[in-house]
Amino acid sequence: MKPGVSAEHERAADLDLMAATLAEPYRIKVVERLQMRSRGERERLLSDAGNSVFYLESSDVFIDLGTDSGTAAMSDEQWAALMRGDEAYVRSRSFGSFERSVRDVTGYPHVIPTHQGRGAENILMELLVSPSQLVLSNAHFDTTRAHIERRQGKPIDLVGDALWDFDERAPFKGNFDLAKLAVALERYHQHVAFVSITITNNLACSSPVSMENIRGVKALADARGIPVYFDASRMSENAYFIKTRERGYENATIPQIVREMLSYGEGCWMSAKKDALVNIGGFIALQDEAMARRCQEKLVLYEGFPSYGGLARRDLEAVAVGLKEGMDEQYLAHRARLLAHFGERLEAVAGIKVSKPVGGSGVFVQLESVYPHLTPAELPGVALAADMYREGGVRVGAIPFHLRTVSLPDGEITERLFQFARFALPRRVYTKSHLEYVVSVMARVKQLASRNKGYRVVSEPEVLGHFFARFEPL
Numbered sequence: 001m002k003p004g005v006s007a008e009h010e011r012a013a014d015l016d017l018m019a020a021t022l023a024e025p026y027r028i029k030v031v032e033r034l035q036m037r038s039r040g041e042r043e044r045l046l047s048d049a050g051n052s053v054f055y056l057e058s059s060d061v062f063i064d065l066g067t068d069s070g071t072a073a074m075s076d077e078q079w080a081a082l083m084r085g086d087e088a089y090v091r092s093r094s095f096g097s098f099e100r101s102v103r104d105v106t107g108y109p110h111v112i113p114t115h116q117g118r119g120a121e122n123i124l125m126e127l128l129v130s131p132s133q134l135v136l137s138n139a140h141f142d143t144t145r146a147h148i149e150r151r152q153g154k155p156i157d158l159v160g161d162a163l164w165d166f167d168e169r170a171p172f173k174g175n176f177d178l179a180k181l182a183v184a185l186e187r188y189h190q191h192v193a194f195v196s197i198t199i200t201n202n203l204a205c206s207s208p209v210s211m212e213n214i215r216g217v218k219a220l221a222d223a224r225g226i227p228v229y230f231d232a233s234r235m236s237e238n239a240y241f242i243k244t245r246e247r248g249y250e251n252a253t254i255p256q257i258v259r260e261m262l263s264y265g266e267g268c269w270m271s272a273k274k275d276a277l278v279n280i281g282g283f284i285a286l287q288d289e290a291m292a293r294r295c296q297e298k299l300v301l302y303e304g305f306p307s308y309g310g311l312a313r314r315d316l317e318a319v320a321v322g323l324k325e326g327m328d329e330q331y332l333a334h335r336a337r338l339l340a341h342f343g344e345r346l347e348a349v350a351g352i353k354v355s356k357p358v359g360g361s362g363v364f365v366q367l368e369s370v371y372p373h374l375t376p377a378e379l380p381g382v383a384l385a386a387d388m389y390r391e392g393g394v395r396v397g398a399i400p401f402h403l404r405t406v407s408l409p410d411g412e413i414t415e416r417l418f419q420f421a422r423f424a425l426p427r428r429v430y431t432k433s434h435l436e437y438v439v440s441v442m443a444r445v446k447q448l449a450s451r452n453k454g455y456r457v458v459s460e461p462e463v464l465g466h467f468f469a470r471f472e473p474l
Contacts, residue, residue, distance in 0.1 A: 015330075019337055022432050025330045029076065036062045036393050046389055050470025051455060053385045053395045062393030063430065063438055068361045070116075070273035070280060071426035075325055078277070078318045085314025089305060094313035094320075098283075101320035105327070106232070107259045108267055108285035110292035112299055113309030113316060116282045117233055117271025118143045123298040124229070124269055124284060127291070129153040129193045136184055137196040138176045139204040139403075141231060144196070153193060156184060156413065157403050159204045164418065166355045166366045171245040174201025174238075174359070175213040180406050181220055187411040189224040198231040199238035199261060203401050205420070206234070206359030208241035211249065211260065218264040230268035235261065236275040237360035240332040254327040267291070274361070277322035277427055281315050331428075339363060339425055342435045346423075350442040355420075362424035371449050378454025381419045382471050384445065387452060392441030397422045 018025070037045065037060055049055035053066065064071070086093040095113070102111045114120040121144050129135060131152035140148070140155045148155045160177040162170050176197070185192065197217060200208045221228050239257035243249050249257060262268055267286035272278050286292045296306040303310035325331065336358075343358040346365070353369035367380040374380040381398025388394040401418040423438065453474045460469035 081317035095307040098316035115310030120269035172210040174207035205355035205364040206361035232268040
């Protein structure tokens with residue numbers, strides 16, 4: 001240590017240097033070979049896939065930014081935990097590790113494991129939602145929406161309108177519009193099943209939700225006796241944004257912020273495939289014992305015994321470790337900086353527009369900035385996904401967001417369709433140089449974009465059709 005320089009200042013200087021260079025806070029011990037198909041092969045493969053990147057084989061994709069769910073690279077500690085798996089059917093040691101970790105992170109006493117997030121959604125929506133009831137959220141994830149609609153309920157999205165201005169640098173674009181929530185509760189409270197807070201707000205450009213907004217939602221819901229639940233799949237990333245963007249939390253730890261966020265709810269569900277850094281797994285965590293028992297009854301029918309919930313016990317061990325690793329501030333800082341850098345480079349080099357500030361799961365691209373000549377009916381999201389693969393072997397997601405919200409001041413329910421592309425970033429998988437390659441491909445796509453005449457749907461199922469649709473060029 002230099003004379004007169006504190007350890008804290010030296011540590012800060014080291015972290016600043018890491019931030020400036022985007023040095024990964026880990027080193028690579030195992031590698032997987034990637035293969036680039038030729039241009040002709042990519043065109044043939046895309047055509048055979050019905051021009052949908054969801055039908056492409058992984059081995060035919062060079063850089064896969066289709067999702068951040070279940071695609072993380074697990075750590076040496078997680079792989080070691082897999083070997084400790086106790087595969088007993090009932091009350092295994094591995095369930096004990098899992099239960100303690102979830103309780104410690106969430107603060108909820110009752111823990112129900114599920115095979116992934118949609119398994120948790122299936123159970124909770126069956127218990128919480130009756131036909132014709134409303135579920136109010138800042139924005140529902142697509143599988144959450146589908147489970148509510150399967151129960152003949154109606155999901156309502158109350159995210160703020162500022163979200164759709166990609167240039168607006170509001171730090172918490174994922175927030176509820178509290179005025180809309182107040183009007184919705186005033187007009188429909190007798191029909192509201194519960195209020196759902198998605199942290200971070202994934203389909204809303206993966207933008208975070210502030211603690212102030214969470215408290216405001218809780219106060220409005222409590223005044224009407226409406227329970228609050230969290231979709232906590234990306235809770236650690238949301239906590240990091242609160243720490244770095246919200247006054248008063250600069251000195252709080254990520255675990256402290258997560259605990260406070262979740263303290264405003266009756267419970268949560270989580271796809272552990274996001275912030276718990278695993279390839280499979282999820283859970284429900286609850287305050288109320290009676291509700292937990294009802295969830296366990298459904299769990300036995302749909303998933304498995306309450307102490308494994310559809311998972312091998314070794315996977316419970318990996319989640320137990322990953323929940324804690326996912327809250328490591330150095331890791332979260334690197335991920336946030338890498339995503340921000342990626343967004344900046346897409347704008348500067350490729351000349352496109354991304355949602356700012358960049359959120360947690362990936363970079364969201366405004367389609368109009370790539371294909372100004374295509375109307376929404378000509379499916380510019382499909383065009384971008386197809387062009388990214390055709391030009392560089394990159395898979396990205398094109399997400400149609402069917403927003404059902406309320407208007408002010410009357411509270412009438414209205415619907416709108418938003419389309420955007422998400423360049424989702426798997427956790428601890430790709431480096432800065434991989435993303436620079438994607439930027440170069442995006443620049444090529446933008447240069448040639450005027451040649452794309454758009455697409456039309458050839459076939460599309462009713463439920464979660466964007467995963468299974470096939471298209472043909474116009």
